[in-house]
Amino acid sequence: MSVTGVEGEDRSNFTAAESKQIRGRSLRLLGSLLRPVRWPVVAAMLIVVVSTAAQVAGPALIAYGIDQGLPALMEQDWVPLAATGVVYLATGVLGALLIAWYTIMSARISQAVLIDLRKRVFLHTQRLSLEFHESYTSGRIISRQTSDLDAIRELLDSGINQLVQGLLYMVFTAIALFLLDGTSGLVLLASIVPLALLTRWFQVRSQTLFRRSRTASASLIVQFVETMTGIRAVKAFRAEKRNEKVFGELVEDYRTVNGRVIQLFGIFDPGLVLIGNVAVAVVLLVGGFRVVDGQLAIGALLAALLYTRRFFDPMEEMAMFYNSYQSAAAALEKISGVLEELPGVPDPVAPVDLWAAKGAVSFESVQFEYQSDRVILPRFDLSIPAGQTIALVGSTGAGKSTLAKLMARFYDPSQGRVTLDGVDLRDLHPKDLRRAIVMVTQEAYLFSGSVADNISIGKPDATPAEIVAAAKAVGAHDFIAGLPNGYDTDVNKRGGRVSAGQRQLISFARAFLADPAVLILDEATSSLDIPSERLVQQALQTLLGGRTAVIIAHRLSTVAIADRVLVMEHGRIVEDGTPDQLIAGTGRFAQLHAAWRDSLV
Structure with missing residues (x-):
């Protein structure tokens, strides 16, 4: 350092x-x-x-x-x-x-x-x-x-x-x-x-x-x-x-x-x-x-x-x-x-405005490595059309979360560029970037305050009706209504009054209220039980329509709603196709799907 x-x-x-x-x-x-x-x-x-x-x-x-x-x-x-x-x-x-x-x-x-x-x-x-x-x-x-x-x-x-x-x-x-x-x-x-x-x-x-x-x-x-x-x-x-x-x-x-x-x-x-x-x-x-x-x-x-x-x-x-x-x-x-620490992701000197993003994401000759000089993503190219839902699967350490963080511009690539609608994320105005791309992580952190306050982080000027609508869309309304004070219930530090799955649903509502052009779900369903996950999947099929989505999940049941599946290994895409195409093949995803199906039996 x-x-x-x-x-x-x-x-x-x-x-x-x-x-x-x-x-x-x-x-x-x-x-x-x-x-x-x-x-x-x-x-x-x-x-x-x-x-x-x-x-x-x-x-x-x-x-x-x-x-x-x-x-x-x-x-x-x-x-x-x-x-x-x-x-x-x-x-x-x-x-x-x-x-x-x-x-x-x-x-x-x-x-x-x-x-x-x-x-x-x-x-x-x-x-x-x-x-x-x-x-x-x-x-x-x-x-x-x-x-x-x-x-x-x-x-x-x-x-x-x-x-x-x-x-x-x-x-x-x-x-x-x-x-x-x-x-x-x-x-x-x-x-x-x-x-x-x-x-x-x-x-x-x-x-x-x-x-x-x-x-x-x-x-x-x-x-x-x-x-x-x-x-x-x-x-x-x-x-x-x-x-x-x-x-x-x-x-x-x-x-x-x-x-x-x-x-x-x-x-x-x-x-x-x-x-x-x-x-x-x-x-x-x-x-x-x-x-x-x-x-x-x-x-x-x-x-x-x-x-x-x-x-x-x-x-x-x-x-x-x-x-x-x-x-x-x-x-x-x-x-x-x-x-005197400088942001590793600095704001652009001459920001480009993108008022209405369509959601087309492209990785052009991207390479990424941490300070340790350990290459996570070797030379990498990927194009995601606007409105397409992508599922990223692969073993732990394959580079899935790194790809998602580059897309959300939590990091900048060491080489190459990541673009949204043809605009390099490093040139995009921060307010437009945060409005266009939203990431929901596994942590599902809740801040001190009410449930409504936590949901409205996605849109600070949201009306109570919009907050309730977002909660209903992800299947969170019923459990919120059952809390002592409903949407006014104080979740306490780290959401002490709600379960891990309920915290995740609140974070989903927060993301959907933001209405981004690109939605990234990084292991975001891992805290949900099977019934809750099914409710969310039903909501996702409706809410992901018309927007670009990237879903990182180990549960292959979540992958079923994707238009396209990318299998990653060692920072590279080794398989690319629809879920049905990959399941019918003999590659890595077919093996993962067969093992998952056998585990259900």
Whole structure:
């Protein structure tokens, strides 16, 4: 897989060039997200600068009040001390109001960015081709929309605030201390050396641990989602114990790495406190001697001590920011990787409109292979006239479903072209393609909502009468009418209130309501019992009249309604004829039909 598709969870396996490319990709994404809100960001930065300056002014005002206001008050001049108190109160109120304003603005900016990013991820992953979704597990997709976006949200909601306010507070505090007393400023400057060494030590070790923690967390989410998604298989094969062991190992790994993170903070936090206390002690010792010598006022010493102490206050929060930053950076890498995935089936640059498709399908020198370079369909030619019903039969892996997916343009051929009424599917306007060709698969997925909602997916503006008519056409009306609320019954996730066969009938109704020119049924009757299948076959004979149809089925009873049967083996058509012609022969289909007939006996 190319670098644009990497997960971003373990960059230690990447070359320097790949890591640079990933960082550049993430920065481009971040820039595109911030560009629409750049002016609110500038305004927020100005607000936080002014608010931080107002907060830092406090100790200097205290020093002025002690050194100038108190002596004046002893001479019955209360103005300097009163003025200092008023200014101190005003700066406190101004700082609080501006911080509140900044917090609200930053929250709005972060929400705008998150909404934009969340929509991008959803719309882009929905637009990506079937090939991507067949290789990119559902657990990983869900992780992109949940834990990864949450990591970015945490950084935007609090981490950025901590960083910006913390850095500005430290810079302004150091400047104020140097302006107040240069000697105390030099003591603070000297303390930055061990502080920088401790921070670098923490950064190097935490980077690896934080990445391991996020990888372990993502593995937990993927394992949980895939277990719950495949719960039927879990129950069928009694895989609970096996899953318990796997999940337990993942939980233990997550616990271990988080324990090491806690140990890291157990060294870093006390180290910060120690450096800060030593710096305060040195400022007090040096300043005390200078006060005795008359070189420093007592108020200035107090302000220097306050500034020195406050300088170290944001450090722990900034260390937590680094954690948030690492999480968000890794999340942004993974999300940007998904967003830079290109659809394997791109929309045409100059789409051709086909308002009323007739349904003639043609495969012209088509060859298809997956990314593994495994050829599924070698050079392939096929012409299906409009209105003809084709049955595709053959052993598993013969290429039947691949042919159907090419016809529905879930994939594009590696060579050659597939046409509808003479128009290459790659040039056909997507809305015309989806209206003209509809595929019903074995899965028969139902979305949350009512039965009527699920049927109307085939035609969103359908009237209730049209929905009922479609259901009657495929023999689904009777069981729907018997549901608790009829067509308004909520099918729940994955159609929990209806059986597999009933779900298939609903999907048939959905497809027939769409009224396509070409209808593809990929093992679509496999979930139906014999009576239901007979009802559907009766409906198919009526509804397939006048439209092109391709039926893929192992049940040869379904093949009987076809005008033409194609027998496929190893991606090639080995027999082509009417059902009666092939049954009367001695080829592969005749053997399959004889074996099927014997199984009925």
